[in-house]
Every structure is written in C-alpha cells, then in structure tokens.
Amino acid sequence: MSRIQTTFEALQRDGRKALIPYVTAGFPFPDITPELMHAMAESGADIIELGVPFSDPMADGPVIQKAGERALAAGVGTRQVLGMVREFRRRDSGTPVVLMGYANPVERYDLMHGPEAFVTDAAQAGVDGILIVDYPPEECEGFAAKLKARGLDLIFLLAPTSTDERMGQVARVASGYVYYVSLKGVTGAGNLDTGAVEQMLPRIRKHVHIPVGVGFGIRDAATARTIGKVADAVVIGTRIIELLQDAPRERAVAAAADFLRGIRQALDA
Numbered sequence: 589m590s591r592i593q594t595t596f597e598a599l600q601r602d603g604r605k606a607l608i609p610y611v612t613a614g615f616p617f618p619d620i621t622p623e624l625m626h627a628m629a630e631s632g633a634d635i636i637e638l639g640v641p642f643s644d645p646m647a648d649g650p651v652i653q654k655a656g657e658r659a660l661a662a663g664v665g666t667r668q669v670l671g672m673v674r675e676f677r678r679r680d681s682g683t684p685v686v687l688m689g690y691a692n693p694v695e696r697y698d699l700m701h702g703p704e705a706f707v708t709d710a711a712q713a714g715v716d717g718i719l720i721v722d723y724p725p726e727e728c729e730g731f732a733a734k735l736k737a738r739g740l741d742l743i744f745l746l747a748p749t750s751t752d753e754r755m756g757q758v759a760r761v762a763s764g765y766v767y768y769v770s771l772k773g774v775t776g777a778g779n780l781d782t783g784a785v786e787q788m789l790p791r792i793r794k795h796v797h798i799p800v801g802v803g804f805g806i807r808d809a810a811t812a813r814t815i816g817k818v819a820d821a822v823v824i825g826t827r828i829i830e831l832l833q834d835a836p837r838e839r840a841v842a843a844a845a846d847f848l849r850g851i852r853q854a855l856d857a
Contacts, residue, residue: 592764610637610825612655614664632852640689677714686717711738755795809854
C-alpha cells in the first residue's frame with residue numbers, strides 16, 4: 589500500500605479532507621525548498637505536490653511559468669529536485685510527495701542516466717507519486733506498471749471537457765488519486781465555479797473509484813471549504829507561488845505556512 593493510499597484512508601476514517609499544496613521545486617530559492625516542504629507539512633498539508641521546472645509548461649499560467657523559469661535559471665533540474673526530496677525525507681518519512689511535471693524532463697533523465705532511471709531514482713529518493721501533465725492514459729500502462737512495481741502511484745488530470753471514455757481510460761491506469769482541473773485554461777485562470785464542480789464530481793466517480801482532488805482556481809479558505817465538502821482533496825498552487833514571490837526571503841516559508849494553516853482550519857471546520 590502506497591503512502592498516498594494510506595494517507596487518504598486515514599483521512600477518511602477521521603472524516604477529514606486532504607490538503608495538497610503545490611510548489612515549484614527551487615522557487616523562490618533552491619536552498620529553501622526542503623524547509624518549505626517541512627513547513628507545509630507542519631501547517632496541515634497531507635500531500636505535497638512538487639513541480640519539476642520545465643521550459644514549456646503548457647498547463648501552467650504566468651505565475652507558475654515564471655516560478656519555473658526562475659528555478660531553471662538557478663540550475664534546478666530533475667536531478668536537483670530528487671535531491672530536495674531526499675533531503676526532505678531525512679526528517680519526514682510520512683508525508684507523501686508527488687512530482688508534477690512534463691514528459692520532456694522525465695524522458696531526458698532516462699536518456700542521460702539509463703532506461704527506467706527516473707522511476708528507480710524517484711523511488712529511492714522517497715517520491716510517492718508522479719503526475720505527468722502530457723502523458724495520455726492510453727499510452728501509460730507500461731509506465732504505470734513500472735511505478736507500481738516500486739510502490740509509486742501514477743496520477744492523472746481530468747478536466748471539465750473530459751469525456752466518459754477518457755474517464756474510463758484514466759480509471760484503468762490511475763492510482764493514488766486523480767486531479768480534477770476545475771477550470772478550462774491554465775493554472776490561476778478565471779474564477780472557480782463551485783456549482784459546476786459539484787455537478788461534475790458525481791460523474792467522475794461513476795468511473796473513477798479512487799480519491800478525487802480538485803485544483804486550479806482555489807485561492808482562499810472559503811472556496812477551499814466549499815470544494816472540500818464535495819471533493820476528497822483540495823489542491824492549491826498559484827496562490828502559494830504568489831505569496832512566495834511577494835515575500836522577502838526571510839519571510840517566504842512563514843508566509844506559505846501561515847496561509848496553509850488558514851486553509852487547514854477551514855477544511856476541518
């Protein structure tokens with residue numbers, strides 16, 4: 589049983605919903621990422637999504653794009669991201685970590701280090717799940733099997749435009765949880781229509797029988813609480829990146845932690 593599955597089962601027993609913050613690895617400063625991850629876990633995060641910087645992040649809005657560019661400029665690539673996870677694992681053996689990114693860095697890593705090197709090294713570093721935005725489910729059965737053999741989950745996105753057929757394809761290979769993108773567009777775009785989310789989740793659950801997290805557009809405690817009433821998890825990324833980019837270095841970690849404590853309290857209320 590993966591750490592992700594164990595986490596969701598424990599939350600379900602307690603009648604609580606998962607809080608999943610996203611941060612770009614290496615942003616705003618490479619050396620504070622492990623400290624930031626610890627602070628998020630201590631502030632109520634149940635799972636941490638760690639973005640792997642990439643030069644062409646098609647699903648990300650301008651805020652996360654700029655965070656990735658800054659991390660890349662600081663020399664943060666896949667190898668450095670795995671090192672950050674290893675550092676985090678020295679003190680935290682329980683909080684699941686999901687790497688979120690794109691196919692290019694994964695495939696480049698294997699070209700540089702050998703076949704299946706990414707999966708092997710991710711497992712050894714202490715990663716629990718992988719979300720590759722541009723890996724379609726119909727082409728991922730082999731990759732999913734390799735991850736599963738090492739105790740890792742493969743997580744997929746679903747969108748308002750997802751058909752029943754696509755949901756069924758995702759359901760056959762996904763594990764851990766699925767991530768429902770609540771908006772048409774990129775991260776941080778537009779205003780979240782909570783009513784539309786409430787209508788969509790029962791349809792998703794007809795096909796997908798693992799937890800469903802909702803993200804893209806959740807920016808405050810009130811919205812998180814509303815989504816938490818119908819979803820199994822709330823995912824927040826862009827708002828955290830905005831807080832980090834606006835805070836001075838000495839306040840960056842605390843700013844993210846303070847924000848997450850408020851979200852946690854709202855979800856548990």
